[in-house]
Amino acid sequence: MAIISSTLGFLCQTEVLALLLIGGLTFLLYKKRNGSDSKTAKNQPPTSSSPATWDVSPYSEEDDTASGGTLAHDFEQDVAHIPFRMERRSHEEMVERSEAFYTQMNARRSCRFFRDETVPLEVIQNAIRTAGTAPSGAHTEPWTYVVISNSGLKSQIREIIEQEEEINYRKRMGVKWVQDLSKIKTTWVKPYLEIAPYIVIVFKQAYGLLPNGEKKVHYYNEQSVSISVGVLLAALQNAGLATVTSTPLNAGPALRDLLKRPINEKVVILLPVGYPAEDATVPDFKRKPLDEIMVHFA
Numbered sequence: 001m002a003i004i005s006s007t008l009g010f011l012c013q014t015e016v017l018a019l020l021l022i023g024g025l026t027f028l029l030y031k032k033r034n035g036s037d038s039k040t041a042k043n044q045p046p047t048s049s050s051p052a053t054w055d056v057s058p059y060s061e062e063d064d065t066a067s068g069g070t071l072a073h074d075f076e077q078d079v080a081h082i083p084f085r086m087e088r089r090s091h092e093e094m095v096e097r098s099e100a101f102y103t104q105m106n107a108r109r110s111c112r113f114f115r116d117e118t119v120p121l122e123v124i125q126n127a128i129r130t131a132g133t134a135p136s137g138a139h140t141e142p143w144t145y146v147v148i149s150n151s152g153l154k155s156q157i158r159e160i161i162e163q164e165e166e167i168n169y170r171k172r173m174g175v176k177w178v179q180d181l182s183k184i185k186t187t188w189v190k191p192y193l194e195i196a197p198y199i200v201i202v203f204k205q206a207y208g209l210l211p212n213g214e215k216k217v218h219y220y221n222e223q224s225v226s227i228s229v230g231v232l233l234a235a236l237q238n239a240g241l242a243t244v245t246s247t248p249l250n251a252g253p254a255l256r257d258l259l260k261r262p263i264n265e266k267v268v269i270l271l272p273v274g275y276p277a278e279d280a281t282v283p284d285f286k287r288k289p290l291d292e293i294m295v296h297f298a
Contacts, residue, residue: 111244119275196274199273226268
């Protein structure tokens with residue numbers, strides 16, 4: 001009897017321990033899942049139907065909450081929907097127009113040599129208006145185009161960029177990168193920043209600011225700004241102006257301070273804009289043929 005009693009006591013203790021262990025594991029799993037869901041929920045737009053998995057990671061960048069606070073979702077629930085119509089063109093006209101536009105854009109080149117000649121500001125404004133027609137995540141329009149024509153500011157911008165670019169070429173970029181750039185014959189010296197009549201610096205708004213001070217989520221801000229810049233390049237080409245896309249590595253914070261832009265804005269790209277110099281040259285690059293950049297499933 002003593003053995004039986006001892007055995008039963010042991011089994012009871014074992015069962016209790018097992019239940020406690022299972023309960024503890026269940027609690028930890030619940031907390032982990034609940035915590036993960038709560039954390040994810042902060043980044044998920046509200047839905048009116050069954051819950052879905054939203055991939056909004058592209059807007060969750062390291063600087064989005066750098067200045068503290070949380071991100072808010074500013075959805076306009078009562079946006080009116082209006083009829084949408086496009087002019088229907090004949091197949092012949094569509095082909096003709098698409099070929100003409102391709103020919104115009106195929107003449108675009110990255111130009112680093114400019115004439116010191118004034119360009120009407122209205123042309124730049126219209127090009128940026130056109131860039132502002134680009135689509136954006138949840139129509140947040142997370143871009144700011146800063147246009148500089150002041151000669152003093154252009155000189156300061158050149159100084160900032162050349163200081164950083166020299167370090168980039170000598171230390172940060174590495175031998176392979178510098179070798180790849182050698183065929184373009186570009187260095188850290190950027191005289192065109194003072195010669196071109198305009199410098200356009202494009203900032204992405206990593207998040208917006210609501211009237212109540214909360215931060216507004218800017219979904220896919222990097223992709224949205226990139227699309228907008230592509231539209232700007234087409235608009236400038238259409239107007240007969242040259243530019244070169246420049247990414248001022250490590251110069252962004254200093255440029256933001258110089259131009260007194262808010263903390264939620266970060267430099268994406270810089271473009272000198274103007275007429276190409278009469279003696280301008282560009283690398284004789286060939287573009288990939290259509291069969292190397294397009295795949296068609298019929």
